[in-house]
Amino acid sequence: MSEIRLMKGNEAIAEAAIRAGVDGYFGYPITPQSEILEYLMMERPEERTGMVVLQAESEIAAINMVYGAAGTGKKVMTSSSSPGISLKLEGISYIAGAELPCLIVNVVRGGPGLGTIQPSQADYFQATKGGGHGDYNLIVLAPASVQEMADFVELGFELAFKYRNPCMILSDGLIGQMMEKVEFHEQKERTKDFDQSWATTGKTKDRERNIITSLNLDPELQYEHNLKLQEKYKRMKEDVMFETFNTEDAEFLLVAYGSSARICQKAVDVARSRGQKLGLLRPQTLFPFPEEAIAKLSKRVKGILAVELSAGQMVDDVKLAVNGRIPVHHFGTPGGKIHSPDDVLKAIDEKLLGGF
Amino acid sequence: MDINEIIKPENLVFKRTELMTDKTLSYCPGCGHGTAHHLIMEVVEELGIQADTIGVAPVGCSVLAYEFMDIDMTQAAHGRAPAVATGIKRLWPDKYVFTYQGDGDLAAIGTAETIHACNRGENIIIFFVNNGIYGMTGGQMAPTTLEGMRSSTSPYGRDLASMGHPIKMTELIAQLPGTVYVTRQAVHKAANVRKTKKAIHKAFEVAKEKKGLAFVEIVSNCNSGWKMTPVDSNIWMEENMFPFYPLGDIKVDGKIVKDLMSDLM
Secondary structure (H helix, E strand, C coil), X not given: CCEEXXXXXXXXXXXXXXXXXXXXXXXXXXXXXXXXXHHHHHHCHHHHCCCEEEECCCHHHHHHHHHHHHCCCCCEEEEECHHHHHHHHHHHHHHHHXXXXXXXXXXXXXXXXXXXXXXXXXXXXXXXXXXXXXXXXXXXXXXXXXXXXXHHHHHHHHHHHHHCCEEEEEEEHHHHHCEEEEEECCCCCCCCCCXXXXXXXXXXXXXXXXXXXXXXXXXXXXXXXXXXXXXXXXXXXXXXXXXXXXXXXXXXXXXXXXXXXXXXXXXXXXXXXXXXXXXXXXXXXXXXXXXXXXXXXCCCCCEEEEEECCCCCHHHHHHHHHXXXXXXXXXXXXXXXXXXXXXXXXXXXXXXXXXX | CCHHHHCCHHHCCCXXXXXXXXXXXXXXXXXXXXHHHHHXXXXXXXXXXXXXXXXXXXXXXHHHHHHHEXXXXXXXXXXXXXXXXXXXXXXXXXXXXXXXXXXXXXXXXXXHHHHHHHHHCCCCEEEEEECCEECCCCCEECCCCCCCCCECCECCCCCHHHHCCCCCHHHHHHCCCCEEEEEEEECCCHHHHHHHHHHXXXXXXXXXXXXXXXXXXXXXXXXXXXXXXXXXXXXXXXXXXXXXXXXXXXXXXXEECCCHHHHHC
């Protein structure tokens, strides 16, 4: 039986994790995502499903607990917010190098530095371009509602295990803190017959030992390993996800994800009521990025405006997808401030329509 | 009598553990790591727990420990082995999980992870090989480098005023309620090897009981880093390391069994 609840985005992630049969969560408090750990502790998931929940001494320890635990082949996750994710990046690079599946939630706040606790999308580069050291990529999901916060937990694990790669839910303080209706599926059992062929389960006589490592001192081997990773990242394109609104007859296109996409949707509605033929493409996966869909639309529309809660990050990927075919503009609000639909409409008039 | 007449099963007094792989050890001749590896694997073999044991390798000389120990292992980021082991143990509460770390890994970059894993009383074993130097990176000063000891980053000797004091991690963590068994041993002489093996056995017993963390420090030499012959390095270790890092049990069955204050003076 499914169940409808009114919840914060952060709480929805926590409840979805328990219901998805996640085996372990390791976290450290940081605003604006502490509700995830708080909710998990309150719910006693140890009793509900046997899920392990542990408050670590730091974000660094938490991600390394995830690294060790993910190596057992089970479903494990962590969550944090921007400064905390910066601390986790060393561990995330190891997890990507060792090809371990896990889920990392980033409820983004404004930066740089300690920044602010208000919502931001300024961690786009960090999330989608690797973030830590070395050539690697995360699968990056961008929820735009409390419902997607819940749904992307299970989707995230599905993709993480499909590719044996860490997956990140790139949310922000707005989606994390706001309350919305959210529908949950029934409780799922924790998986007992998971793939143990590569995991640290204890070496038995009938198999070679399983080693979880990202170390290949021999450059030939590291080179081969890197090629294999790159091939995997390319394959991820088949799981690209995006939504479009009013793009069928659109003359101009907005590209926005997460909370910024919600604001843009309103702006598109208002523009349409004024007779302006505006559409919106909302990437749900930021890696893989919906470059083909954007390239295709760029052959039909006259211009694109990328709208982000940052000084301009995703716009680079939009430009790469468009490849100079049409003008690509950017409207962004950095530092934890949130633009309104009116701000977006003004930018549409000035930047997008102004030149035509 | 022909020597081949002696070589028969009933005369066997010692046999190399089958839980060490055939890979040639990457350690310098004379180094204590190889002995420490063998002892841990001997104990795992004697207890028959190969299929129930997961090790965590550090960053440092023993980064490749997983090449030599024939068990499932995870290689951790520098200093993070106790957190990695925590993650494994929490998900596999019935497995034996140990870390194998050097002094730079455990007592410098991984101080927080070490102290908090000990303080939470994780049911893991920490093996701490202390040779007072960073071996793998070429002999730099470690958190446990003695006063006046020369290294490539303390070429005129460790100056306490500017470089700080050598840290006694083992005495420090013994004071945390989460540790059950804390001991300091060595592996340079047969008698010490026997004592260390006994300590490793004890550590696995503690892990089996799940009453908290077992911590075994092994004071070792680093003849390459110390720029000495293996024999000289062992003599130097006895004369200099042991007075500052005295051997013996510090905490047994959750009770401190030695006067920590006298050592700290």
